[in-house]
Structures are given as structure tokens and as C-alpha cells.
Amino acid sequence: MSGLATPRLRVPRIARAGEAFEVRLLMEHRMESGIRIGAPSVPRDMLASMTVAAGGETLFEARFGNGTAANPFHVFWLRLDRTADLVFTYADEQGRTASATHRVTVA
Amino acid sequence: MTALLTRRSLALGTAALLAAPSVARAQASLRLVIIGGGFGGASAARFARDTYPDVQVTLIEPRTRFVTCPYGNLVIAGKRQLPEISFGYDAVRARGVTVLHDRAAGIDAAARSVRLAGGQSLAYDRLILSPGIALRWGGIEGYDEAASELLPHAWVPGDGGQTALLRRQLEAMEDGGVVGLAIPANPFRCPPGPYERISMIASYLKRAKPRSKILALDAKEGFSKQPLFQDAWAALYPGMIEWVPGNRDGRVVKVDPRERVLETEFGTKHKVAVANVIPPQSAASIAIEAGLANAGGWVEVDPVTFEAKAAQGIHVIGDANTAPPMPKSGFIANSTSRQAVASAIALARGGQPPGNPTYFNTCYSHCGDEYGISVVNLFRPGGQGFVETPNSGGISPRGDHPEQRRLEAVYADAWYKAITDYMFGA
Amino acid sequence: MTTSRRAFLAALALAPVPFAAVAEAGALDRAIAEATGGRTPTDGGVTLSAPTVAENGGQVPVTVTVESPQDGTLHVTAIHLFATRNPTPGVASFRLTRAVAKPEVTTRIRLAEEQVVVAIAELSDGTLRRATASVRVTTGGCLS
Numbered sequence: 001m002s003g004l005a006t007p008r009l010r011v012p013r014i015a016r017a018g019e020a021f022e023v024r025l026l027m028e029h030r031m032e033s034g035i036r037i038g039a040p041s042v043p044r045d046m047l048a049s050m051t052v053a054a055g056g057e058t059l060f061e062a063r064f065g066n067g068t069a070a071n072p073f074h075v076f077w078l079r080l081d082r083t084a085d086l087v088f089t090y091a092d093e094q095g096r097t098a099s100a101t102h103r104v105t106v107a
Numbered sequence: 108m109t110a111l112l113t114r115r116s117l118a119l120g121t122a123a124l125l126a127a128p129s130v131a132r133a134q135a136s137l138r139l140v141i142i143g144g145g146f147g148g149a150s151a152a153r154f155a156r157d158t159y160p161d162v163q164v165t166l167i168e169p170r171t172r173f174v175t176c177p178y179g180n181l182v183i184a185g186k187r188q189l190p191e192i193s194f195g196y197d198a199v200r201a202r203g204v205t206v207l208h209d210r211a212a213g214i215d216a217a218a219r220s221v222r223l224a225g226g227q228s229l230a231y232d233r234l235i236l237s238p239g240i241a242l243r244w245g246g247i248e249g250y251d252e253a254a255s256e257l258l259p260h261a262w263v264p265g266d267g268g269q270t271a272l273l274r275r276q277l278e279a280m281e282d283g284g285v286v287g288l289a290i291p292a293n294p295f296r297c298p299p300g301p302y303e304r305i306s307m308i309a310s311y312l313k314r315a316k317p318r319s320k321i322l323a324l325d326a327k328e329g330f331s332k333q334p335l336f337q338d339a340w341a342a343l344y345p346g347m348i349e350w351v352p353g354n355r356d357g358r359v360v361k362v363d364p365r366e367r368v369l370e371t372e373f374g375t376k377h378k379v380a381v382a383n384v385i386p387p388q389s390a391a392s393i394a395i396e397a398g399l400a401n402a403g404g405w406v407e408v409d410p411v412t413f414e415a416k417a418a419q420g421i422h423v424i425g426d427a428n429t430a431p432p433m434p435k436s437g438f439i440a441n442s443t444s445r446q447a448v449a450s451a452i453a454l455a456r457g458g459q460p461p462g463n464p465t466y467f468n469t470c471y472s473h474c475g476d477e478y479g480i481s482v483v484n485l486f487r488p489g490g491q492g493f494v495e496t497p498n499s500g501g502i503s504p505r506g507d508h509p510e511q512r513r514l515e516a517v518y519a520d521a522w523y524k525a526i527t528d529y530m531f532g533a
Numbered sequence: 534m535t536t537s538r539r540a541f542l543a544a545l546a547l548a549p550v551p552f553a554a555v556a557e558a559g560a561l562d563r564a565i566a567e568a569t570g571g572r573t574p575t576d577g578g579v580t581l582s583a584p585t586v587a588e589n590g591g592q593v594p595v596t597v598t599v600e601s602p603q604d605g606t607l608h609v610t611a612i613h614l615f616a617t618r619n620p621t622p623g624v625a626s627f628r629l630t631r632a633v634a635k636p637e638v639t640t641r642i643r644l645a646e647e648q649v650v651v652a653i654a655e656l657s658d659g660t661l662r663r664a665t666a667s668v669r670v671t672t673g674g675c676l677s
Contacts, residue, residue: 008356009373010372020635021634024373026354026356028355035620037645058628059630059633060628060630061628062626062627062640063625063626063628065624065625066620066623067616067621067623067643067644068625068641068642069354069592069593069642070354071355072640072641074639074640075596075640076635076639077635077637078634079633293588294588327588327589354592354641431586431588431671432671
């Protein structure tokens with residue numbers, strides 16, 4: 001067990017070839033940067049990145065800085081030519097990962 | 108109540124200042140028209156009538172009885188009855204305010220007149236617009252006006268029907284059922300209101316249906332007086348209330364009114380026994396149709412006079428305006444109504460609005476029986492609009508203070524009586 | 534969270550603004566230079582939507598939209614976000630491929646105080662575009 005939460009997705013199950021569909025992601029994580037203004041820092045616990053891949057190929061990637069809010073939330077648009085299993089993977093700065101897979105059937 | 112006396116003496120002082128300039132001008136009666144007979148409008152009418160005996164004051168309000176939002180949560184919990192929070196306009200009339208029970212259909216800012224639904228046109232020298240909010244039907248998918256008959260909002264009381272409906276549904280619910288609430292993102296009317304409602308429903312359930320639960324699905328990540336509310340819930344209703352913030356998939360985006368299913372942003376479906384859906388809001392339609400509202404649906408106003416930035420001569424008070432960080436509350440509507448009326452009269456007479464105004468707000472919330480909490484803020488014009496007065500205000504302390512909680516519940520009742528007496532009392 | 538935030542804001546109000554509270558001018562420039570390889574962005578051709586007044590500085594929704602066809606001719610390859618007055622300026626960087634159908638990303642960021650947020654978009658022809666948005670962070674009254 002990685003200790004990370006399971007990513008939450010809102011992605012359609014069916015899409016038309018080449019047409020844009022919305023992807024909404026929510027990852028529960030406190031995103032503790034460790035920074036305290038005017039006080040000693042606390043232990044850091046941050047997600048480093050999120051990738052969306054299909055068939056081993058990365059479609060979209062995010063790298064997180066200290067300014068990304070807790071429980072990272074993202075909305076973007078993808079398009080596919082054929083049915084694919086989208087794999088959403090979050091990695092933290094310790095190298096632990098959490099993924100979720102979602103099949104989008106292209107009609 | 109000390110605060111009420113302070114404001115009243117301030118108001119009389121202001122009146123004295125305005126009467127002082129000796130202006131030799133025609134003594135034609137100034138016509139002040141007020142749209143909306145709620146906390147803003149009824150307060151404006153009272154203040155205008157008390158302070159400017161020679162000004163003609165007309166109040167336009169479609170309803171013959173006003174049901175208050177404050178204390179509606181106590182009716183929902185069965186601690187008050189609807190007639191106790193309903194008020195007529197006889198005393199307003201008796202003071203010499205012309206009360207027209209009609210709907211304002213349109214405003215002609217250039218011609219300075221209001222068109223009533225009944226056909227009459229009313230000319231004004233200055234207009235106070237306090238129309239309240241509109242609910243954004245369709246803001247939550249599936250939640251339209253018809254849906255509110257199945258899943259009440261009880262956020263615009265109207266004739267009290269929504270409040271009574273939610274009460275009946277709770278009474279009819281079987282023990283062990285889940286009461287779901289959908290709570291919107293900011294801005295909305297009465298920031299602590301949904302959490303007082305949760306508390307009051309919990310108080311009823313604890314007594315009458317103790318195996319029941321409350322599921323609060325919130326579009327936000329935090330709320331007004333949150334630590335105090337959560338302390339109270341842990342102490343009074345342990346294990347009964349689950350609050351889900353927006354950043355843990357708490358935002359309700361869709362409802363199925365027939366099945367009573369609340370669906371959140373990430374597709375989680377919650378089927379509940381009773382659902383209270385508080386949808387996103389905007390200024391009431393008359394403000395929007397008059398072209399006064401911004402892209403977000405609220406009216407931007409001058410922080411000293413409350414004139415709509417979009418139209419001179421129209422002073423917009425109450426929930427319809429946007430005045431952050433001031434919250435949308437009845438207390439603020441009442442507090443700001445005095446400055447708005449005094450400014451309106453001063454400007455109409457060619458003078459200056461009163462300077463250095465202070466606006467007050469106290470948000471009282473009932474967490475249970477004899478358990479009240481509050482937060483006090485003072486505001487003034489500043490920055491890009493309004494700012495909090497530095498080193499002012501306060502909040503109930505956390506911790507075990509049963510006597511303070513009991514007293515604050517008493518103060519809340521006293522506030523409600525004082526403000527409704529001010530607006531509607533003889 | 535809310536009471537500690539009030540204490541945090543109160544502490545900032547009482548003390549002189551600590552240097553660490555504002556991203557050093559150098560840190561911001563370095564972060565932008567690192568993301569852009571030292572190239573100069575042009576203003577325009579990209580929109581950064583953010584609320585003018587944010588009720589909760591810890592969760593500010595922003596959307597970056599680039600005016601680009603996103604077809605074979607020209608597409609957005611990356612979007613970067615920076616907070617000019619956070620203790621550290623980096624917010625996020627997104628890498629877009631042709632599978633990304635619209636040159637648009639929405640996310641939630643955290644802002645330590647009122648400041649300007651900067652978005653920079655990289656396009657497939659090597660050009661860079663920039664947009665900024667000013668966000669005021671305030672507690673929404675009755676919120677304590």
C-alpha cells in the first residue's frame with residue numbers, strides 16, 4: 001500500500017473519435033509544503049506530479065509546485081481516435097504513486 | 108440592546124447635521140420610493156419615516172406578510188411556529204409610509220420612475236432597491252422550480268411554504284433516515300445559515316428520530332464559525348453529522364428530485380430521505396433586468412452612498428448587492444439602510460452624504476437549545492470598496508462555556524425581537 | 534483551519550511584512566526563466582481567469598485558456614503558473630500533447646496574500662505568451 005488515496009475521476013465512458021471530452025480529477029492530499037512564515041518549517045509532504053497515459057504514452061502531464069492547493073483539482077480536455085484505457089497516476093516526492101484506470105470507449 | 112441604541116443615536120445625530128444647512132429651496136416633498144419590504148426595505152422605511160418627517164416614503168412589497176429567513180431554521184426544527192416569524196405591514200402604514208402591495212415590474216433610471224405590475228407608474232426622487240435574491244434555477248442540474256416542491260430550498264421564504272414543506276418532510280421521515288443538504292459556494296445569503304440549519308435539524312432528530320443522520324455536501328472548503336459549529340456538533344450530536352467539503356467531493360452538481368439523489372462533482376450519488384438543496388444565487392431579477400448587476404449577478408455599489416455603480420439615484424442594499432467582505436445578512440441590510448437613506452436624502456437636497464459611516468453585523472447562530480454562538484464584525488468604506496474596521500469585532504470563545512452559550516441564545520432572541528419590532532412593530 | 538488563518542492574517546498585520554512572505558524578485562524571475570528557457574513571452578493570446586476577490590486563499594480556482602487552434606499547424610505544448618507574492622513562486626507546470634483537445638487547464642491554487650498570478654503558455658513554434666490576473670484574498674465577512 002502506497003498510503004496515497006485513490007484518485008477521483010469524472011470522465012465519460014463513451015466518446016466520439018477525435019472529439020473533445022472533459023476530464024475532471026480530484027486527488028485527496030494535504031500538499032504540505034512545510035513552509036511556515038515567521039516560524040520553523042514542518043515536515044514536507046507534497047505530490048510532485050500527475051500523468052495521464054494511454055497505451056504507455058503520456059497524453060498530459062502536470063508538475064506541482066508549492067502553490068498547488070491541497071486536494072489537487074484539475075479540469076482539462078482530451079480526444080482519442082480509438083478506445084483506450086486511460087491511466088491517471090499521481091506521484092509524491094518520496095516516489096510513492098497512486099493510480100486509477102478508466103476505459104473510454106470510442107464509438 | 109446597547110448596539111441598537113448606539114445606532115439610533117448615531118442616526119438622530121446624522122439627522123441633526125442634515126437639518127442644519129439653511130437652504131432656501133422649494134419645500135416640495137421629496138419622494139423616496141423603496142422596493143422590497145424585507146430587512147433592507149422595511150428598515151429603510153422605518154429610518155426614513157423617523158428621521159425625515161417631510162419626505163414622502165412609499166414602500167413596494169408584493170406580499171402582505173413578510174416571513175423572515177432568520178429564525179426559519181427554528182421553525183424547521185419545530186421550536187417556533189410560522190406565525191411567530193411572519194409580520195404584516197399595518198404598523199408600517201400607521202407610521203405614515205405608503206405601502207403598495209404590488210410587484211415592481213421595471214425601473215426607468217433616466218425617468219426616475221418605477222413601473223408596477225398592476226400598471227401604475229411611480230415617480231421618485233431617490234430609489235432604495237432592496238429586492239433580495241433570486242435562485243439560479245438550473246445552477247444545479249435538475250434543480251428547477253418544480254424540483255423545489257420535492258426538494259425544498261427554504262432559502263427564500265416567500266409565504267412560508269418552503270419552510271413549512273421542509274418541516275413536514277422532516278416530521279414524516281422515518282427514524283434512521285438520512286437528511287441531505289446541498290450547500291453552495293460563496294457568495295450566498297447568510298453564510299452561517301446552512302450550518303445553523305444543520306444544527307437545528309440535528310436538535311430535532313436527536314429528540315424525535317435519534318437513529319437518523321445528516322449528510323452535508325458543501326461546495327466550499329470552510330465555513331463561517333466552523334470551529335464553533337463543529338465543537339457544538341461533537342458535543343451535542345456526536346456521530347450524527349457528516350460534513351463533506353468541496354475539495355473532498357462535496358460539491359453537488361446534479362439532483363434527481365424524484366429519487367432524492369444528490370450527485371456530487373465526481374459522480375458520487377447520495378440517496379437521502381429528505382433533501383434540502385440550497386442552490387447558487389444572484390440578485391433578484393428586477394435588479395438584473397434594470398441593468399444594475401455585474402457579470403456575476405450582483406449589484407456593485409458605492410461604499411458610502413450604496414448607489415449602484417451602474418445607475419445614479421438608485422441605492423441598492425441588502426443581499427442583492429455585492430459588498431465584500433460584508434456578508435449577506437439581515438443585520439447588514441438594516442445597518443446599511445440608514446446610511447443609504449441618509450445619503451439618498453442628502454444627495455437629493457444637493458448636500459453631501461454622511462461621512463465616515465460604520466456598518467455593523469452580528470451573526471447569531473443557534474446550535475441547540477440554550478446554545479448560541481455569534482461573530483461580530485464592523486466595516487467601513489476603504490480599499491477597493493469595504494474593509495473591516497481594524498481591531499474591532501469578535502467571536503464567541505471556543506471551549507466549555509455553558510453560561511455564555513445560554514446567554515448568547517437569549518441575546519439572539521432579543522436581537523430578533525428588537526429588529527422585527529423596529530421594522531414591523533407598533 | 535479558519536481560526537488559524539485569522540491568526541495568520543492578524544500576525545501579518547501586526548508585524549512588518551517579513552521578507553520571506555514575498556517571493557524575492559529574483560526567485561520569480563528565476564522560476565520563469567527556468568520554465569521558459571530564458572525566452573521572452575509576449576503579452577496576449579492567452580487568458581488567465583481568476584476571481585478578483587478570493588474568499589479562501591487556500592483554494593483559488595484559476596483557468597488558463599490559450600487562443601490556439603490546437604490542430605496540426607500550431608498547438609500549445611506547455612502552460613506554467615506562478616504566484617508573484619507567495620513564499621515560493623512556482624504553482625504548476627502542465628505539458629500538453631496533441632491528445633489534449635483544448636488548450637485550456639483549470640486548477641486550484643493557493644495564494645498567501647493579495648497578488649498577481651502569472652500564466653505563461655509555450656507553443657509548438659517556440660513562442661511564448663503571457664497573461665496575468667490580480668487576485669485579492671479576503672475572508673468573506675461573517676467568516677472567522
